[in-house]
Amino acid sequence: MRKEIVNIGFLGFGTVGSGAVRILQENNVEISSRLSPRLKVKTICSPNIAKRDTSWVRDEVKYTTDPNVVLNDPEIDIVVEAIGGREPALSYINQAFEQNKNVVTANKLLLAQEGINLAKLAASKKLSLAIEASVAGGIPILNAIREGIAAEKIVSLYGILNGTTNFILTEMEKSGAAFDITLAQAQRLGYAEADPTLDIEGLDARDKLAILSMFCFGRYTSLEEIPTQGITQLTPIDFVYANQARCTIKLLCMAKIVDNDLLLSVAPTMVPHNSLLAKVNGSFNAIMITGASGGQTFYYGRGAGSGPTGIAVVSDIIRIARELTNGHTSLSSTFSFQNLEKSNVTELSQPYSFSVRFTVNNHLGVVAKLASILSENNINIHSISQDKLLTDKTNLSFVTMLEPTTPQQLHKALEEIKKLDFLIQTPLAMRIEENI
Secondary structure (H helix, E strand, C coil), X not given: CCCCEXXXXXXXXXXXXXXXXXXXXXXXXXXXXXXXXXXXXXXXXXXXXXXXXXXXXXXXXXXXXXHHHHHCCCCEEEEEECCCCCCCHHHHHHHHHHCCCEEEECCHHHHHHHHXXXXXXXXXXXXXXXXXXXXXXXXXXXXXXXXXXXXXXXXXXXXXXXXXXXXXXXXXXXXXXXXXXXXXXXXXXXXXXXXXXHHHCCHHHHHHHHHHHHHXXXXXXXXXXXXXXXXXXXXXXXHHHHHHCCEXXXXXXXXXXXXXXXXXXXXXEEEECCCHHHHCCCCEEEXXXXXXXXXXXXXXXXXXXXXXXXXXXXXXXXXXXXXXXXCCCCCCCCCCCCCXXXXXXXXXXXXXXXXXXXXXXXXXXXXXXHHHHHHHCXXXXXXXXXXXXXXXXXXXXXXXXXXXXXXXXXXXXXXXXXXXXCXXXXXXXXXXXXXX
């Protein structure tokens, strides 16, 4: 039976929810020219809806603080979960499926943790779980992997997946300001939350990487197994040293299959200036995928915000509405693969060049002692750099560029170095990705 109207209910009316509603209204003419049924926002649910500015929303929309009004309404075809977090979002999505409703969500944490179970439930009921907005905001990366390069055997993925951290790193490099000052600036501009932990500790990027690994390789793992390092240790001097090596610093996400295991990593990484990823600045995101047959493809755009994320949400709504018009939904698997396989996470084991920043009490024999420990662990120093403008000669900061070594060898050497009494700060080691 052909549907004339597709009714939509929103759970949550924050950045994502309000952005999607605004796009549905403002882009109505364009949407109508691409879609037969009319999209109608029937109900918006938010616990603090009375405090929200809804003056711009169409008069036909109803408001409620009770999620059950949306979830139990037999006329609502699509539920947009725009709450975030694990609970009550998980319970609401399960209830929506039980009530035979399709779901659109941008909830990357929930999808990284429970996406497989939710996808199975949706498939069992012949419903759609649409998740394009969960990764990289306005970049249609999930659809590109699912449809655009569906025939490709993906070899590797590298990505800048968090706009907040990329903005902070860009500003630190550009202005020379300290991390705390730049974080405060990001908060004032709305790029960072009042509690920025998920962003600056790499956890948001980790969740998105977990979702992408499902799309690229059909593999999943527990989030706790993914090696994750944030950006809080970085200082302006690190960008000076990186620039001397013709590199910049990015919070880089990496995914590969190595010996049938998943190799996943989120960490501050030195990226050569001639790489496309080095040119991704501000709050933008980018993903670089290499395939065995088609080679490299590159995806770039805004990774967050009401506009980019709202576009992704509404695009998912349009796809589901098209399917409903044809009398069925769930035409393709949520995570691209028919079945997902549990995978172990392996460690980086191939030799890499590394940059290691040391901050020490300045006295004779410091460099000789560090070099000795590195040598005992079969690690050679390529060069040593020190900023000529440094005024503090007591707390000496310098960087050693190491010849290729395995992360395991470097870790062993650094554990010994951490015991030295002249060390002021924990050494900061960064991998140099020379071939991206």
